[in-house]
Amino acid sequence: MSSTIKVTVLGAAGGIGQPLSLLLKLNPYITELSLYDVVNIPGIAADLNHIDTNVKINSFIRDNNEPKGTNTQLINALKGSDFIIIPAGIPRKPGMTRGDLFNINASICNELATFIAIHSPNSFILVISNPVNSTIPIFREILNNYGVFNPLKLFGVTALDNVRSNTFISNLIDNSLPKDFNVPVVGGHSGHSIVPLFSQLDKSYKILDDNNIYDALIHRVQYGGDEIVEAKNGNGSSTLSMAYASNKFFNIIINGYLNLDNNNNNNNNCQISSYIYLDDSINGMKELKTGLMEILKGTKLEIPKYLAIPMNFDINGIKNVDYKWIDKMNEKEKELFVIAVGFINQNVEKGLNFVYK
Numbered sequence: 001m002s003s004t005i006k007v008t009v010l011g012a013a014g015g016i017g018q019p020l021s022l023l024l025k026l027n028p029y030i031t032e033l034s035l036y037d038v039v040n041i042p043g044i045a046a047d048l049n050h051i052d053t054n055v056k057i058n059s060f061i062r063d064n065n066e067p068k069g070t071n072t073q074l075i076n077a078l079k080g081s082d083f084i085i086i087p088a089g090i091p092r093k094p095g096m097t098r099g100d101l102f103n104i105n106a107s108i109c110n111e112l113a114t115f116i117a118i119h120s121p122n123s124f125i126l127v128i129s130n131p132v133n134s135t136i137p138i139f140r141e142i143l144n145n146y147g148v149f150n151p152l153k154l155f156g157v158t159a160l161d162n163v164r165s166n167t168f169i170s171n172l173i174d175n176s177l178p179k180d181f182n183v184p185v186v187g188g189h190s191g192h193s194i195v196p197l198f199s200q201l202d203k204s205y206k207i208l209d210d211n212n213i214y215d216a217l218i219h220r221v222q223y224g225g226d227e228i229v230e231a232k233n234g235n236g237s238s239t240l241s242m243a244y245a246s247n248k249f250f251n252i253i254i255n256g257y258l259n260l261d262n263n264n265n266n267n268n269n270c271q272i273s274s275y276i277y278l279d280d281s282i283n284g285m286k287e288l289k290t291g292l293m294e295i296l297k298g299t300k301l302e303i304p305k306y307l308a309i310p311m312n313f314d315i316n317g318i319k320n321v322d323y324k325w326i327d328k329m330n331e332k333e334k335e336l337f338v339i340a341v342g343f344i345n346q347n348v349e350k351g352l353n354f355v356y357k
């Protein structure tokens with residue numbers, strides 16, 4: 001492990017990119033923060049540079065005079081990155097689904113994945129750009145076609161679903177705080193593909209015996225993104241809560257990467273879900289797939305190639321995936337999970353068609 005940690009943010013001038021870069025500038029484990037965008041980066045970097053923390057800021061803006069296919073600034077931004085976090089892409093407006101972002105964001109992801117494959121293939125890659133259910137398959141295929149795909153290091157960032165679940169259940173339980181909860185969320189990151197597993201909390205909560213309350217809670221997590229899109233009324237989607245959520249996810253990865261788990265956290269806090277390619281080489285995958293086969297038995301659905309599942313991390317990326325949640329799901333969660341897999345398989349297909357059209 002290097003004693004320095006370089007983190008690169010692609011899309012750093014955006015609604016998520018700016019507050020996320022601020023949070024990363026405060027991180028004691030990061031030595032260098034590399035900020036890349038196609039607009040506005042010099043001013044943002046100058047601003048962050050006045051903060052008296054030790055993280056060194058470097059900034060890069062695309063030079064539109066360069067011929068298509070070359071991008072010296074992006075190459076320089078990526079060089080030597082340990083972690084790349086990607087909030088590049090357009091956000092939703094009211095009335096849009098995440099799927100409506102596909103055409104533009106798939107092209108952006110295509111470009112970024114290609115440069116990463118060539119210039120920084122060993123980095124951890126954390127993709128925020130929506131629709132995550134389809135952009136991760138695009139990243140995976142491009143990296144794989146260059147022969148550099150590492151299944152332990154490519155992550156769709158779905159941490160906001162965990163953050164929302166913790167907040168929304170806490171809102172319902174008297175005398176509780178969001179920090180009292182760590183709800184595992186599986187599936188994908190879009191509407192009915194999101195499945196929060198409230199059954200897996202340490203305690204059961206009487207209030208969830210009321211089906212109307214339980215259903216409304218699940219619906220709020222699944223469609224929490226819409227609440228923000230509507231409230232922002234044409235000015236984008238979640239940015240501040242997403243910057244928080246992606247920073248939370250990054251910190252959990254860093255805890256595993258630097259082996260801080262035993263000192264700083266109990267095991268529960270070191271686990272979080274991410275949307276990944278279900279590669280057979282990952283620890284726990286055999287058991288996970290056996291469980292998935294059991295749940296999907298009798299449906300016409302294939303085992304998904306990608307899924308958000310809880311996992312732990314170490315210096316190599318994913319240390320292991322958790323599969324115990326499958327047997328512990330209640331009947332409602334099992335039904336929701338089957339519905340989720342149907343959507344995810346379609347979203348994955350869309351990503352693959354983009355790459356191989």
Ligand code: NAD
Nearest residue numbers: 011013014015016037087088089090091128129130160242
């Ligand atoms: P934004 O429009 O405010 O910012 C996006 C940034 O990407 C802009 O600064 C833009 O210049 C930049 N960009 C565009 N093309 C680029 C390219 N080719 N290379 C580098 N940068 C490029 O949008 P936002 O609100 O920050 O959202 C960004 C993305 O994150 C959206 O797709 C949104 O749907 C998604 N999102 C995901 C989650 C999640 O949970 N995974 C949560 C919120 C938002």
Ligand code: LMR
Nearest residue numbers: 092098130225226237238
């Ligand atoms: C969210 O869940 O807030 C994000 O995926 C953004 C969106 O489009 O809702």
